[in-house]
Amino acid sequence: MYENTKIRVDFADTSVVITEPYFNFTSIQESMNEILFEEYQFQSALRINAGSLSAHHYFHTNPSELCCMVVDTGFSFTHIAPYCRRRKMKESIRRINVGGKLLTNHLKEIISYRQLHVMDETHVINQVKEDVCYVSQHFYKDMEIAQAKGEENTVMRDYVLPDFSSIKKGFCKPREEMVFSGKYKTGEQILRLANERFAVPEMLFHPSDIGIQEMGIPEAIVHSVESLPEEMQPHFYRNVVLTGGNTLFPGFRERLEAELRALVPAHLPVSVMLPANPVCYAWEGGKLLAHNPDYDEMVVMREDYEENGHCICEEKFDI
Missing domain, CATH: 3.30.420.40 (ATPase, nucleotide binding domain)
Structure with a gap:
């Protein structure tokens, strides 16, 4: 198989640990069992949250x-x-x-409404979110600062968008290089961000702010x-x-x-x-688990699956 040569693993001799969400649908769990044991034929598998x-x-x-x-x-x-x-x-x-996807989409909407149409630039705006957003310790105080003019607005940041030729990845301009009156002389495309920086992560603490009950x-x-x-x-x-x-x-x-x-x-x-x-905290936990003396008791072997089907996975995996 092409996959075997690409990752240089013999699935028949390999045990796999695969994560899934809490309360996953039974139909998805059964499909996953079939993929692991019937399509790839792993020696053993552990499905876990x-x-x-x-x-x-x-x-x-x-x-x-x-x-x-x-x-x-x-x-x-x-x-x-x-x-x-x-x-x-x-x-x-x-x-x-509420997760990172919702936060990125909300930031896209705010920027598109206030400055520049970026609804199709999910990857770029996700990077903007990761580079400039933070969680406010004093929301209303930060809101007041974000409304100040000029250099008094210590929340404001200018973000240089990538053009994918000379600028491969966007970046935040250093505070000392920011221009508060007039325009930049360079041809850089700039996003000016103020209260968006902390209002977007605030959704993790108060989703009702944007109507999510x-x-x-x-x-x-x-x-x-x-x-x-x-x-x-x-x-x-x-x-x-x-x-x-x-x-x-x-x-x-x-x-x-x-x-x-x-x-x-x-x-x-x-x-x-x-x-x-x-x-990577969960991945590191999986690495520790794989070296646990009880690991072999937790997995389902391919032979067990072939003999008992999905029910053996339901018994073993407390999902």
Whole structure:
């Protein structure tokens, strides 16, 4: 097969760990089983949630902890998932339909309305979002600054768009090089961004600001924890783990911890942990899991699948 030669792997001798969202449709799970075992014929497979891999990573590096709350905020949505003794508490998982895709689309709409039509430039505007957006610690105060004129507006940034000939990748102009009156002499195409920088990530905390009737992340965490037995609740507030690309916005961890502190009873400790690489945190958890002595007990072997079909996967994979 072409795939075999390309990645130099013999699937028949290979075990695969593949992630899927919480509460995935049964039809999709069965299709995935067929692809893994019938089309590619992997020796064994483990289907698991990314949050479970993140929890495994956290418990591996913090062996004294019994509970953790994984906040996984990625491209399509945000999941709040509590884990106790390495098992997920299914009934308390919460999903918010706000992710990086929605933020990028909202930024495209704002820029297209105010400055330049960019509705077809998803990749470029996604890069703009990652380069200049941040989470405000004092939203209304930042709003006042963003309305100031000239150099008093410390929020304002100029972003140079790529032309894909001399400028391959867009970049933010250094503050000292910004022109506050008149135009730039160069032929660069500039986006001037002010309150967009913090108003877009604000949707993660208050989706209702743009008419999405959902909880923000701090509220969803509290909603999840309060559905758990009371004696367990302090352990979850003390071990909130952030994963996913949206957690890379500057100020995200601090703002979440501050908002949680305001919502949680004063006598309970609150601690929010941002890993060094939150995007790869689940992958690193999968790497640790693959070296776990119990790994062989968790997977489904191809022979078992061929003999028992999808039901063996339902039994083994607690998705």
